[in-house]
Amino acid sequence: MASILDIDSISVRYGAIEALHKVSMKVSEGDIIALIGANGAGKSTLLKAIVNQVPLAEGSISFGGEVTGTSEKHRKSVPTHLLSKRGIALVPEGRHVFADMTVEENLDMGAFLVDDARLIARKKEEMFDFFPILGARKAQKTRSLSGGEQQMMAIARALMSSPRLLLLDEPGLGLAPLVVQDIFNKIAMINEQDKVTVFLVEQNARMALKASSSAYCLENGNIVLSGPSDELLVNDRVRAAYLGE
Amino acid sequence: MDTLVQYLQYLVNGLTLGAIYALIALGYTMVYGILKFINFAHGDILMIGAYTGLFTYTALLGESTNAAWMLIAFFIAMLVSMAFCALLGMFIERVAYKPLRNANRLAPLLSAIGVSFILSNGAAWLFGAQSRRFPYPFDDTPIMLGGISITPHQILTVVVSVIMMVVLTLFVNRSRMGKAMRATSLDQATSELMGIDVNRIISMTFAIGSALAAVGGILSAFDFRVYASMGTMTGLKAFVAAVIGGIGNIQGAMLGGVILGVLESIGAPLLHIPSALKDTIAFAVLIVILLVKPDGILGKNEREKV
Numbered sequence: 001m002a003s004i005l006d007i008d009s010i011s012v013r014y015g016a017i018e019a020l021h022k023v024s025m026k027v028s029e030g031d032i033i034a035l036i037g038a039n040g041a042g043k044s045t046l047l048k049a050i051v052n053q054v055p056l057a058e059g060s061i062s063f064g065g066e067v068t069g070t071s072e073k074h075r076k077s078v079p080t081h082l083l084s085k086r087g088i089a090l091v092p093e094g095r096h097v098f099a100d101m102t103v104e105e106n107l108d109m110g111a112f113l114v115d116d117a118r119l120i121a122r123k124k125e126e127m128f129d130f131f132p133i134l135g136a137r138k139a140q141k142t143r144s145l146s147g148g149e150q151q152m153m154a155i156a157r158a159l160m161s162s163p164r165l166l167l168l169d170e171p172g173l174g175l176a177p178l179v180v181q182d183i184f185n186k187i188a189m190i191n192e193q194d195k196v197t198v199f200l201v202e203q204n205a206r207m208a209l210k211a212s213s214s215a216y217c218l219e220n221g222n223i224v225l226s227g228p229s230d231e232l233l234v235n236d237r238v239r240a241a242y243l244g245e
Numbered sequence: 246m247d248t249l250v251q252y253l254q255y256l257v258n259g260l261t262l263g264a265i266y267a268l269i270a271l272g273y274t275m276v277y278g279i280l281k282f283i284n285f286a287h288g289d290i291l292m293i294g295a296y297t298g299l300f301t302y303t304a305l306l307g308e309s310t311n312a313a314w315m316l317i318a319f320f321i322a323m324l325v326s327m328a329f330c331a332l333l334g335m336f337i338e339r340v341a342y343k344p345l346r347n348a349n350r351l352a353p354l355l356s357a358i359g360v361s362f363i364l365s366n367g368a369a370w371l372f373g374a375q376s377r378r379f380p381y382p383f384d385d386t387p388i389m390l391g392g393i394s395i396t397p398h399q400i401l402t403v404v405v406s407v408i409m410m411v412v413l414t415l416f417v418n419r420s421r422m423g424k425a426m427r428a429t430s431l432d433q434a435t436s437e438l439m440g441i442d443v444n445r446i447i448s449m450t451f452a453i454g455s456a457l458a459a460v461g462g463i464l465s466a467f468d469f470r471v472y473a474s475m476g477t478m479t480g481l482k483a484f485v486a487a488v489i490g491g492i493g494n495i496q497g498a499m500l501g502g503v504i505l506g507v508l509e510s511i512g513a514p515l516l517h518i519p520s521a522l523k524d525t526i527a528f529a530v531l532i533v534i535l536l537v538k539p540d541g542i543l544g545k546n547e548r549e550k551v
């Protein structure tokens with residue numbers, strides 16, 4: 001299968017600290033891929049690098065066969081706000097909903113670059129069907145939603161732009177196990193029905209490995225392991241380091 | 246009974262003044278909402294707006310005394326002044342603030358003070374130190390309403406201000422770019438992810454704020470004349486109004502402006518404050534607000550749900 005996202009040996013530095021060291025990954029179109037690792041391993045930095053919210057010190061990133069991020073001085077990375085149009089959507093860690101705006105306004109923002117008003121209306125209806133709770137609360141300020149509802153809202157907002165690649169940063173963070181399960185079911189459905197490639201970053205390694213087809217383990221900014229998720233689930237090192245077994 | 250009529254008169258005057266404060270306060274609050282930065286050159290934009298309006302108006306009018314043309318010329322002059330100040334605001338942001346966006350928070354503040362000096366001293370140098378009268382574009386004979394005198398220019402001030410505020414509110418709440426502006430003020434990084442060009446939103450914010458300041462400058466010129474440092478005190482008070490209402494909050498700026506205007510107008514006679522000390526009221530109110538409700542009347546406690 002063709003790879004939709006190609007991360008080629010990227011490094012990211014914050015001052016003297018190297019957050020990512022020569023990380024390479026390939027994400028195949030249509031897959032669910034998981035990136036697992038402890039707190040501070042560099043997972044969120046990797047996602048920020050993909051959307052060009054942190055500069056690359058080395059390496060390059062291609063999306064759909066075109067270079068979107070580069071460390072070279074004479075070539076420019078695609079600005080973050082133009083990546084949404086190319087088909088990349090990120091659901092940031094901690095959800096980052098626009099708390100003072102209504103659910104519907106949040107969805108409008110997700111479709112900011114969509115010109116067709118009818119398409120926006122149709123996508124909103126789809127989202128309200130897919131996440132009924134959002135339909136029921138569409139006129140409410142997002143601030144009043146529960147954590148799980150906000151997470152669904154953030155995912156729905158990302159889907160409004162009909163992305164080809166959905167990046168999810170810790171979608172289960174701080175949520176009750178049942179809610180997490182619900183959200184992971186939705187993610188699987190998004191992948192299956194809408195053919196959206198999913199790149200999932202999770203601390204909850206067991207959930208992530210079960211939900212994905214292949215996975216990478218990040219430790220201190222380095223990829224230390226990768227492979228099909230079902231194999232990693234029984235891998236001794238993964239079991240000891242991430243699954244607490 | 247006499248005193249009641251008198252205080253109603255103060256109320257009318259206060260509402261007029263407050264409408265002007267509100268227009269100018271909006272520029273402070275919108276910029277603060279997005280950049281968390283106080284644009285101290287904003288007061289001088291209103292001065293430039295007043296000069297631009299005055300020059301355009303007198304040029305358009307020429308020798309004409311046609312009543313209809315006076316009014317039309319006035320509104321054309323206002324639009325020209327709004328457009329000019331919008332461009333000036335965007336230019337200042339681009340040249341003086343944008344390069345400092347990732348610098349120490351004090352740097353853009355100092356830059357703003359520098360811009361303020363450039364504008365006010367530049368105007369004094371170009372247009373002279375003497376103040377100029379802004380001619381009324383109509384006969385300003387007061388209309389008497391049960392003992393209260395209301396002048397046509399007061400009516401104009403309130404009507405124009407209300408229209409501006411209604412249009413702004415509709416823009417911010419209904420339009421795509423207005424919503425993007427609110428989103429940017431809530432969360433810049435996430436707005437970028439939605440495809441919002443934050444730089445464009447910031448430019449637009451400066452343009453809108455400066456255009457509103459231009460209107461405020463022209464309207465205040467009827468009462469306070471046009472001179473190079475006219476923006477200093479009015480700008481400062483509009484800033485106080487923005488803080489009273491809750492800086493960063495658009496409705497707050499409108500409310501704060503009106504409240505401040507009314508308090509100033511009623512407070513001085515009520516507390517027997519000599520009119521030379523009238524300006525102290527605004528700052529006394531500021532101190533009280535900062536002590537009692539530091540986030541302003543409509544400001545919210547920034548306690549985020551984690």
